[in-house]
Amino acid sequence: xxxxxxxxxxxxxxxxxxxxxxxxxxxxxxxxxxxxxxxxxxxxxxxxxxxxxxxxxxxxxxxxxxxxxxxxxxxxxxxxxxxxxxxxxxxxxxxxxxxxxxxxxxxxxxxxxxxxxxxxxxxxxxxxxxxxxxxxxxxxxxxxxxxxxxxxxxxxxxxxxxxxxxxxxxxxxxxxxxxxxxxxxxxxxxxxxxxxxxxxxxxxxxxxxxxxxxxxxxxxxxxxxxxxxxxxxxxxxxxxxxxxxxxxxxxxxxxxxxxxxxxxxxxxxxxxxxxxxxxxxxxxxxxxxxxxxxxxxxxxxxxxxxxxxxxx
Ligand code: CP
Numbered sequence: 001x002x003x004x005x006x007x008x009x010x011x012x013x014x015x016x017x018x019x020x021x022x023x024x025x026x027x028x029x030x031x032x033x034x035x036x037x038x039x040x041x042x043x044x045x046x047x048x049x050x051x052x053x054x055x056x057x058x059x060x061x062x063x064x065x066x067x068x069x070x071x072x073x074x075x076x077x078x079x080x081x082x083x084x085x086x087x088x089x090x091x092x093x094x095x096x097x098x099x100x101x102x103x104x105x106x107x108x109x110x111x112x113x114x115x116x117x118x119x120x121x122x123x124x125x126x127x128x129x130x131x132x133x134x135x136x137x138x139x140x141x142x143x144x145x146x147x148x149x150x151x152x153x154x155x156x157x158x159x160x161x162x163x164x165x166x167x168x169x170x171x172x173x174x175x176x177x178x179x180x181x182x183x184x185x186x187x188x189x190x191x192x193x194x195x196x197x198x199x200x201x202x203x204x205x206x207x208x209x210x211x212x213x214x215x216x217x218x219x220x221x222x223x224x225x226x227x228x229x230x231x232x233x234x235x236x237x238x239x240x241x242x243x244x245x246x247x248x249x250x251x252x253x254x255x256x257x258x259x260x261x262x263x264x265x266x267x268x269x270x271x272x273x274x275x276x277x278x279x280x281x282x283x284x285x286x287x288x289x290x291x292x293x294x295x296x297x298x299x300x301x302x303x304x305x306x307x308x309x310x311x312x
Contacts, residue, residue: 001027001043005309009119010127013136013174014200018208021140021178025152027305028144028298035070035301042072043308049075050102051129052085054109055236059272060129060137063300064106064307071304073311076102086114095121104311110236125310130167138271139171140302143179145295146227149267155180155209158263159227162186162252163279164245165193166231168271173197173212177204182211186221188248218252222261228289229269230254230279246278254280259289267291 005020013021034041049068053061061077068075085094095118098105104125109115112131119126128136146154159176161169161183169185173193176183183201185193192214193201201212215221222228233249234242259266268280268290276282285292 001308001312003309003312006312007125008310009122009125010136010306010310011116011119012128012134013139013171013178014204016178018178018180021175024140024302024305024309025144025147027309028140028302029147031304031308032298032301035304040070040072044068044071044073044103044311047071047073047103047311048101049073049307049311050078050098050105051075052078052083052098052105052107052109053080053129054086055080057108057129059296059299060108063303064127064129067300067304067307071308073103073307091117092121094118096123099123104307127306127310133167134171134174135167135271136171136174137299137303137306138168139175140306141295141298142168142172142229142269142271143175143181144298144302145269145291146181146267148294148298149265149291150226156182157226158182158184158224159229160184160186160221160225160262162221162228162230162254162258163249164191164231164233164235165197166235168229168231169193170197172229173201174204177201177210177212178208180205180208180210182213184213184215184221184225186215186218187252188216191248192216218258219261222258225262225266227267227269228254228259228262231271232273232275233279249279253278254284256281256283256287259284259287269295272296 106127106129108129110132112133173183233245
């Protein structure tokens, strides 16, 4: 599966053109179809993926690990605290050593700047499996799941994200701006997306035709929305802000009242894990609008596409 992406890092959505992102999504469709037919084509025979995690993971770990097996390769799970990276060994040395063992390295690391440094020194492709500021793998699965409901060309569709400016929010807004999808962030002003990110979305939108908006007004945010998305209200390092955040986001909990304000075909997405009864109600999570488990499954198909394209 040689392509223009062979040998490239996968660090941020903004590193790729619309055409390259569409190639990843089209490859996802092909690989998912083959998998559903029971055809596990070994696109990566004997190839090895190193998987470094500094935090736990359900979807990312399983989708990369099984994905590599299905592609004919194998992976090594380096669980939180298991290797010397960041403790007894420099980023440079670890990147050089792991590049001698693996054909690609996947990293979940809570510091994007350090991930970039690792990638600079690695001699094999590096995949960002979530940092403190972005989650590009998640964004690919989010958009692929939208494509399954609304068709391949999502230009002009309206995505609304409720809540904090989390890593999935940044990457989702970025992929929307690349593909001409309108993205609205709905949150109290204090938690809206900062200019260092929104300036990049605006620049992309000038080319793609997408629109980026932020508002605290729920009626404005839900008007003709095709996809409602939310994520957790607090994360690692925000333990001291829990009460303040709960109070600020309470009006933005995704309920059926919010879903009913949207386009009649609206879908509900969440990167998971979810705080059921916190940022979203059970009723929405389990409603006919919810595609959360398709989205979780699609993590594996999109990640297989990235692996096959950059490692072939
Ligand atoms: N959405 C996501 O990245 O899930 P995990 O933390 O379980 O990998």
